[in-house]
Amino acid sequence: MxxxxxxxxxxxxxxxxxxxxxxxxKNYLNEEKGLWAWLTTVDHKKIGLMYxxxxxxxxxVGGILALILRTELWTPARSxxxxxxxxxxxxxxxxxxVFFFLVPSVPTVLGNFVLPLQLGAKDVAFPRLNxxxxxxxxxxxxxxxxxxxxxxxxxxxxxxxxxSATTGGNVIMMTLGVFIxxxxxxxxxxxxxxxxxxxxxxxxxxxxxxxxxxALYATSIIQILATPxxxxxxxxxxxxxxxxIGIFDPALGGxxxxxxxxxxxxxxxxxxxxxxxxxxxxxxxxxxxSKKIIFGYxxxxxxxxxxxxxxxxxWGHHMFTAGQSSLANLVFSFLTxxxxxxxxxxxxxxxxxMYKGSIxxxxxxxxxxxxxFLFMIGGFTGxxxxxxxxxIHLHDxxxxxxxxxxxxxxxxxxxxxxxxxxWWPKMFGKMYSELWAKIAAGILFIGFxxxxxxxxxxxxxxxxxxxxxxxxxxxxxxxxxxxxxYLMGTGFLIVAIYLTYSLFKxxxxxxxxxxxxxxxxxxxxxxxxxxxxxxxxxxxxxxxxHKPMSEFQLxxxxxxxxxxxxxxxxxxxxxxxxx
Amino acid sequence: MSSTSxxxxxxxxxxxxxxxxxxxxxxxxxMGMWVFIVTEILMFGGLFVAYIVYRSWYPELYLEASTQLNxxxxxxxxxxxxxxxxxxxxxxxxxxxxxxxxxxxxxxITIGLAFTFMVIKYFEYSEKLGKGIAPGEYYTYxxxxxxxxxxxxxxxxxxxxxxxxxxxxxxxxMIWLVVxxxxxxxxxxxxxxxxxTGLYWHLVDxxxxxxxxxxxxxD
Amino acid sequence: xxxxxxxxAKFLWGIGIALFFLTFVTVAVTWIQIPEPWNIVVAIGIAxxxxxxxxxxxxxxxxxxxFNSLLFIFSLIFFGLMIGITLLDTLFRNDPTPLx
Numbered sequence: 001m002x003x004x005x006x007x008x009x010x011x012x013x014x015x016x017x018x019x020x021x022x023x024x025x026k027n028y029l030n031e032e033k034g035l036w037a038w039l040t041t042v043d044h045k046k047i048g049l050m051y052x053x054x055x056x057x058x059x060x061v062g063g064i065l066a067l068i069l070r071t072e073l074w075t076p077a078r079s080x081x082x083x084x085x086x087x088x089x090x091x092x093x094x095x096x097x098v099f100f101f102l103v104p105s106v107p108t109v110l111g112n113f114v115l116p117l118q119l120g121a122k123d124v125a126f127p128r129l130n131x132x133x134x135x136x137x138x139x140x141x142x143x144x145x146x147x148x149x150x151x152x153x154x155x156x157x158x159x160x161x162x163x164s165a166t167t168g169g170n171v172i173m174m175t176l177g178v179f180i181x182x183x184x185x186x187x188x189x190x191x192x193x194x195x196x197x198x199x200x201x202x203x204x205x206x207x208x209x210x211x212x213x214x215a216l217y218a219t220s221i222i223q224i225l226a227t228p229x230x231x232x233x234x235x236x237x238x239x240x241x242x243x244x245i246g247i248f249d250p251a252l253g254g255x256x257x258x259x260x261x262x263x264x265x266x267x268x269x270x271x272x273x274x275x276x277x278x279x280x281x282x283x284x285x286x287x288x289x290s291k292k293i294i295f296g297y298x299x300x301x302x303x304x305x306x307x308x309x310x311x312x313x314x315w316g317h318h319m320f321t322a323g324q325s326s327l328a329n330l331v332f333s334f335l336t337x338x339x340x341x342x343x344x345x346x347x348x349x350x351x352x353x354m355y356k357g358s359i360x361x362x363x364x365x366x367x368x369x370x371x372x373f374l375f376m377i378g379g380f381t382g383x384x385x386x387x388x389x390x391x392i393h394l395h396d397x398x399x400x401x402x403x404x405x406x407x408x409x410x411x412x413x414x415x416x417x418x419x420x421x422x423w424w425p426k427m428f429g430k431m432y433s434e435l436w437a438k439i440a441a442g443i444l445f446i447g448f449x450x451x452x453x454x455x456x457x458x459x460x461x462x463x464x465x466x467x468x469x470x471x472x473x474x475x476x477x478x479x480x481x482x483x484x485x486y487l488m489g490t491g492f493l494i495v496a497i498y499l500t501y502s503l504f505k506x507x508x509x510x511x512x513x514x515x516x517x518x519x520x521x522x523x524x525x526x527x528x529x530x531x532x533x534x535x536x537x538x539x540x541x542x543x544x545x546h547k548p549m550s551e552f553q554l555x556x557x558x559x560x561x562x563x564x565x566x567x568x569x570x571x572x573x574x575x576x577x578x579x
Numbered sequence: 580m581s582s583t584s585x586x587x588x589x590x591x592x593x594x595x596x597x598x599x600x601x602x603x604x605x606x607x608x609x610m611g612m613w614v615f616i617v618t619e620i621l622m623f624g625g626l627f628v629a630y631i632v633y634r635s636w637y638p639e640l641y642l643e644a645s646t647q648l649n650x651x652x653x654x655x656x657x658x659x660x661x662x663x664x665x666x667x668x669x670x671x672x673x674x675x676x677x678x679x680x681x682x683x684x685x686x687x688i689t690i691g692l693a694f695t696f697m698v699i700k701y702f703e704y705s706e707k708l709g710k711g712i713a714p715g716e717y718y719t720y721x722x723x724x725x726x727x728x729x730x731x732x733x734x735x736x737x738x739x740x741x742x743x744x745x746x747x748x749x750x751x752x753m754i755w756l757v758v759x760x761x762x763x764x765x766x767x768x769x770x771x772x773x774x775x776t777g778l779y780w781h782l783v784d785x786x787x788x789x790x791x792x793x794x795x796x797x798d
Numbered sequence: 799x800x801x802x803x804x805x806x807a808k809f810l811w812g813i814g815i816a817l818f819f820l821t822f823v824t825v826a827v828t829w830i831q832i833p834e835p836w837n838i839v840v841a842i843g844i845a846x847x848x849x850x851x852x853x854x855x856x857x858x859x860x861x862x863x864x865f866n867s868l869l870f871i872f873s874l875i876f877f878g879l880m881i882g883i884t885l886l887d888t889l890f891r892n893d894p895t896p897l898x
Binding site: 189 | 595
């Protein structure tokens with residue numbers, strides 16, 4: 001594995017240059033047609049697009065729920081929702097956004113689409129499993145929608161016991177939905193890990209792996225280590241409701257804080273499942289639009305793994321006021337600070353990559369800038385709520401809500417949008433309107449800050465979260481926040497409109513509109529069904545912008561193409577791959 | 580996939596298009612299974628955490644409540660599962676040596692042992708439920724003094740229940756293997772599903788190896 | 799990295815018999831009442847040896863790619879973290895402040 005760097009053995013491969021076709025007649029979108037071919041496809045690219053559609057749907061639902069909440073909060077007293085309905089709406093907003101959008105979004109959409117392309121593989125290791133995990137996702141979604149229609153859930157997305165074991169509504173259906181969803185997440189993780197290990201094209205050593213893949217690798221590791229614990233937690237909770245097993249219910253002799261340990265052992269690493277793939281996207285985009293080799297390749301790659309690891313040690317900082325022992329509080333608070341280190345390393349390296357680069361402010365890069373700005377605020381406020389003494393004051397206030405949204409929306413969603421805009425030409429072979437994209441990015445930035453900056457202030461003044469009414473002194477903050485939320489909604493609407501428009505009327509994108517050196521850009525846009533017409537051979541790193549483009553388009557010379565100019569290159573032999 | 584002629588074609592028709600060769604496909608599938616085993620260990624790990632936490636709080640509860648479990652039948656079940664693990668290992672060996680009959684016989688024995696395990700488990704459960712030792716709320720037995728006896732049996736039922744579900748899934752997988760083996764799908768170059776299912780079955784065995792002393796042998 | 803290790807039938811039976819024997823031992827030691835902490839240590843110790851035999855020789859990890867062993871070890875490490883850190887709370891609930 002990584003040790004293969006130390007004693008690299010080289011072997012000679014006959015290669016020739018394969019220039020990507022400008023206008024391919026056949027691509028993965030038109031080779032197999034019809035609805036049935038889509039529903040039964042095992043092609044990772046199509047599965048990625050099906051995920052994109054479902055995730056966009058859930059983002060829409062979650063977004064509408066958020067707007068309903070914000071509208072209710074326009075006045076201090078009741079506007080149009082009663083307290084119970086309000087509880088259900090914020091539970092659903094949280095659960096849908098976390099489990100059905102944030103957790104799967106980047107890995108399943110962009111990961112599925114880009115990962116085999118970046119490896120030079122024809123598909124992921126287990127294509128049928130990949131399709132299965134999509135359908136498992138849909139079944140989980142079906143359970144959740146049933147739960148909403150048959151009584152709703154008002155526990156908050158964390159399903160804390162004993163309330164979740166005793167409240168009305170259809171909690172079982174909801175937890176089963178999330179339980180099923182977990183399997184989808186696990187299978188995706190298994191698939192990605194094996195693919196990255198086993199399906200690399202000749203010359204793709206660990207040191208030449210794109211940073212996006214390092215991030216996806218770290219994410220997959222968290223997925224397979226943490227998600228099973230969520231599964232068992234939800235199973236226990238389901239049994240708690242169905243049979244009253246009492247492990248978490250104090251009325252039956254159980255311990256509710258133990259539930260929180262179980263839940264956060266998954267759910268804290270889960271926020272890294274959400275954000276780490278975003279880091280991967282940022283690394284790709286920063287290097288491409290600075291036209292410069294990435295600064296600190298290994299620092300960025302290994303800090304992803306470090307975050308994955310440390311992320312498992314800090315879950316108790318969600319429970320500072322829950323009644324856990326003060327020794328645990330102390331240890332968790334200390335460990336929480338350590339997460340800041342690898343994150344800081346990453347941000348430093350991205351900024352250093354931009355330094356003296358020829359920065360091209362295309363839309364994906366605009367989103368990177370937004371990401372850096374918002375995620376820094378999210379990260380620093382995270383350190384503040386991680387500090388034991390400060391958190392006692394800020395716990396369960398809007399300060400925490402604002403922190404979480406700065407990290408998740410300001411960090412992860414902005415990175416996701418950046419990634420969508422970056423790989424959109426590759427996905428569909430079409431360019432979107434650069435002008436509208438920048439306008440929308442501007443609106444999103446302003447709308448986001450209007451929504452969540454006031455919440456920091458409210459929170460520090462003591463406005464508790466999850467309340468449908470509030471003291472009159474908070475009204476200006478809440479109203480600013482609501483206006484900002486609608487502004488953000490408008491921004492997302494514009495994004496949806498111009499992206500859809502580009503599918504039909506967009507300019508044709510060449511194979512490599514950004515002039516990137518990475519492997520996924522060295523095939524046609526949209527790519528052919530099996531990604532490459534040849535077996536790619538890699539001799540340079542994915543960010544070597546100082547080397548000529550021709551060196552990035554090599555492939556194994558096939559025998560019947562002998563009349564082309566061929567040459568021989570030395571390729572380090574990786575442990576697994578034999579060409 | 581199945582073809583009756585033993586040509587060169589048959590030796591390779593199991594390789595899917597995105598793999599370079601059979602070896603790469605086999606290694607990938609095996610690594611995939613190991614990654615999946617990691618998830619299984621952590622899933623059971625959650626239950627073991629619940630077990631350990633409650634045991635550290637109420638050691639006397641475990642001493643008292645485990646007397647209700649029958650160590651003899653627990654031991655018999657351990658023998659049964661270890662025996663089935665052995666036959667699965669023999670099944671893989673048969674497949675590696677192209678002895679399809681041996682493969683099928685060993686799978687039959689494994690299925691039989693797995694059924695034996697489940698039948699014994701069934702009698703254990705029904706004996707307890709008859710006495711009113713049900714999980715949590717429905718616990719009505721009054722032969723134990725400790726007030727948290729219901730929690731011990733909740734943990735017992737969750738652990739053995741989840742394990743039982745795994746055994747049942749394993750039986751299903753074995754039957755599927757028999758059907759495939761009868762269609763002559765497996766041979767010494769391609770026995771990946773047998774190997775993978777074998778790994779799964781051994782894991783189920785290992786979990787029982789820990790459950791047995793932790794639940795039955797506390798005294 | 800030989801993924802196709804073939805064990806001899808004798809060897810597999812040997813492992814099986816060792817496992818049967820250890821199962822008998824773990825039951826037998828309960829008859830002789832070992833004092834409090836050590837009975838758990840012995841029971842778990844025997845279980846660990848049995849599990850190791852299964853993992854190494856039935857699941858062929860002994861001959862398999864090192865990465866698969868690494869995966870297995872990692873799952874145990876993370877299980878250890880989960881239980882270890884949870885005990886930091888549950889064992890020290892009653893202490894008002896840490897000892898130091």
